[in-house]
Amino acid sequence: MLDNTFVKGDIKETNTSDANPSNILEESPPPQFVTTRGKANQNNTSEDAILAFLAEMKREHSEQFGVLSAQISKINEQHTKILEQQAQLEASVNFISxxxxxxxxxxxxxxxxLDAKIKLENDENRLYINELEDNIEDLQQKIRSKSIEVRNIPFHKGENLTNMVKTIYQVLSLPFDEHDIKDVYRLPSKDIATKPLILEMDSTNAKAVLLGAIKSYNLHNSQEPLNTKTLGLSGNKTPIYASDYLTKKAAKLYYLGRMLKRNHNFKFCWSNSGKIFIKxxxxSPAIELKHEKQVLLMIMASQFLRSASH
Known part of the structure; x- marks a missing residue:
């Protein structure tokens, strides 16, 4: 009843000149018109919201893309700098290499x-040292050229070596002249009982006479060569040996020379004025032994010839 009254009053106010109320109702159906307009407004609002949302998303994506592009550009710049630095580093390494x-x-x-120079200097020094050693050896041999070494005469405390030399001369039937003997002494030795006796003669002739007499005595008394008993010395009978007073080098060569004689078919080995000879x-000619290497080469040659003959 309230709704009809409202409609009627409204119609009256709106259409005062129209006397037929039914015509007015047919021309304008208000409920349907109001409902249709509200739905259209709702659709328009939803579309605007979606468009606004999409526009916002686009704007945000554009901003993010811009930031990302700037970061990528910065990374590319850094990468370019790294490559440049790497190239510089490689160039530096190559240069240093x-x-x-x-x-x-x-x-x-x-x-x-330097090695060649050192080798040359070493060779020169070795030659110079060898030359000096040879000069020293020659000098020692000259100093000892008048001396005789007598071995196996027992040592006695308080002994009179001059009287011992006189006894040797008497056994050899040689006239003794004190002027022929400049000095007589013993060498230091580990074996105190048999320290070698050194006779320094006044001349090489006096030395040769004494050594020749000893050699002759031993040849004529091969069954009883010169020994401690023939000299009237107490203790066990021991052979007495007399020879040149050799230097250490000459003594070693003399030993090696006797090895050649004993083991490699050399018939003679002797010393003369401090020098060593073999034949x-x-x-065959006499060969003077000057160096140990010379003896070793002779031993090798002898062994080679012996093996070749077999």
């Missing part, structure tokens, strides 16, 4: 030159 190779070549060259046989 090249310098190292050049330096190594220079050092190797210097080492080669293969009566017809």
């Amino acid at each position: 090249s310098q190292h190779d050049q330096l190594k070549q220079q050092v190797d060259g210097l080492e080669t030159k 293969k046989n009566e017809e």
Whole structure:
């Protein structure tokens, strides 16, 4: 009842000149018109909201893309700088490597030159040392050229060596002249009981006479050569040996020479004025032994000839 009254009143106010109320109701159906307009407004609002949302998303994506592009650009710049630095580093390493190779070549060259120089100096020094040793050896041999070494005469405390020499001369039936003997003494030795006796003669002739007499005595008394008993010395009978007073080098060569005689078919080995000589046989020439290497080479040659003959 309220709704009809409201409609009627409204119609009256709106259409005062129209006397037929039914015509007015047919021309304008208000409920349906109001409902249709509200739905259209709702659709328009939803579309605007979606468009606004999409526009906002686009704007945000554009901003993010811009930031990302700036970051990528910055990374690319950093990467370019890194590549440049790497190239510079590689160039530096290559340069240092090249310098190292050049330096190594220079050092190797210097080492080669230094080694050659050291070898040359060593060879020269060795030759010079050998020359000095030979000169010293010659000087020692000259100093000892008048001396005789007598071995196996027992040592006695308080002994009179001059009287001992007189006894030797008497046994050999040689006239003794004190002026022929400049000095007589014993050498230091580990074996105190048999320290060698050194006779320094006044001349090489006096030395040769005494050594010749001893050799002759032993030849004529092969069953009883010169010994401690023939000299009237107490204790066990021991052979007495007399020879040149050799230097240490000559004594070693004399030992090696006797090895050649004993083991490698050399017939003679002797000393003369401090020098050592060997001979293969009566017809072969005498060979002076000067160095140990010389003896070793002769031993090797002898062994080679012996193996070749077999």
